[in-house]
Amino acid sequence: NAGVTQTPKFRVLKTGQSMTLLCAQDMNHEYMYWYRQDPGMGLRLIHYSVGEGTTAKGEVPDGYNVSRLKKQNFLLGLESAAPSQTSVYFCASRSLREGRGELFFGEGSRLTVL
Amino acid sequence: AQTVTQSQPEMSVQEAETVTLSCTYDTSESDYYLFWYKQPPSRQMILVIRQEAYKQQNATENRFSVNFQKAAKSFSLKISDSQLGDAAMYFCAYCTGTASKLTFGTGTRLQVTL
Numbered sequence: 001n002a003g004v005t006q007t008p009k010f011r012v013l014k015t016g017q018s019m020t021l022l023c024a025q026d027m028n029h030e031y032m033y034w035y036r037q038d039p040g041m042g043l044r045l046i047h048y049s050v051g052e053g054t055t056a057k058g059e060v061p062d063g064y065n066v067s068r069l070k071k072q073n074f075l076l077g078l079e080s081a082a083p084s085q086t087s088v089y090f091c092a093s094r095s096l097r098e099g100r101g102e103l104f105f106g107e108g109s110r111l112t113v114l
Numbered sequence: 115a116q117t118v119t120q121s122q123p124e125m126s127v128q129e130a131e132t133v134t135l136s137c138t139y140d141t142s143e144s145d146y147y148l149f150w151y152k153q154p155p156s157r158q159m160i161l162v163i164r165q166e167a168y169k170q171q172n173a174t175e176n177r178f179s180v181n182f183q184k185a186a187k188s189f190s191l192k193i194s195d196s197q198l199g200d201a202a203m204y205f206c207a208y209c210t211g212t213a214s215k216l217t218f219g220t221g222t223r224l225q226v227t228l
Contacts, residue, residue: 031214040123042205042218050213058215090159094214102149103216105159 002026006091006106013081013113021076021109023091030096032074033058033103034066036087043090049074050096081113116141118208120219127196128227134181135191135222137206146210148182148189153221154202162204165189193224201226 004025013019023032030051035043045058047066055066063085065077074093078085088110092103117140127133139148150162165173165182172180177197181190193200206219 033215035218040220042118042120042220043216044218045215048213048215056213059217088157092159092216102161102164103159108157 004091004093004104004106006089006109008109009107010110011112013078013111015082015113017081018077018079019081019111020078021089021091021111023074023076023093023106025072025074025091025093025104027093027095027104028071029093029104030071031094032068033092033094034064034074034076035090035092036060037090037108038087046076046089078111081111083113085111086113087111116143116208116210116217118206118217118219120206120222122222123220124223124225126225126227127193127200129196129198131196132192132194133196133224135193135204135206135224137189137191137219139187139189139206139208141187141208141210143210146208147214148180149207149209149216150178150180150189150191151205151207151218152200152202153205154199159205163191196226198226198228200224 033048034046049055049068052071091106119138146167148165152160163175177194203221207216
């Protein structure tokens with residue numbers, strides 16, 4: 001089982017460049033989430049999706065966009081990267097049927113913006 | 115907004131000893147879940163234990179147990195017979211709402227010494 005897969009694992013960008021992080025899950029989960037992790041701040045929710053074609057803002061959505069065109073994929077986009085977006089990004093997914101059960105996380109993507 | 119507070123940035127325990135990590139949360143909800151996640155140096159987020167707020171009995175998973183005090187909004191994690199492999203960052207998290215978004219604390223880094 002692949003579970004939740006994030007690509008790329010590492011990326012270095014220059015300020016102003018754009019990029020997309022891809023999250024893919026093979027567990028047929030309805031809910032998907034993007035978090036960022038910064039030292040001393042834990043994980044903070046950027047955007048989330050409760051189903052194909054739907055997305056919603058989380059705690060820190062500014063500077064990011066997302067899309068969920070297919071149930072198994074959740075894309076996180078940075079249109080114009082800023083140094084403040086240097087972080088480790090985690091994707092997670094969860095099954096609707098299991099109530100407020102466990103989130104399954106990807107391995108994280110380290111993004112550095114110079 | 116819900117908040118989760120972990121007041122111990124770092125903790126240290128000797129191998130085979132017991133350690134307790136603290137977590138408090140603030141909410142006006144009556145139905146919610148609480149989690150402890152472990153993040154080793156590999157960066158992977160691993161579920162340690164889960165507690166449903168409506169259950170009075172404290173959750174236990176092998177060497178890991180919680181002390182859930184609903185009135186005090188406290189959710190501490192006890193690790194018994196500590197092992198070197200327990201060394202990691204531990205995050206307390208709170209979950210509620212239809213989208214079951216997790217709100218994380220800032221984490222406690224646990225060191226295990228010989």
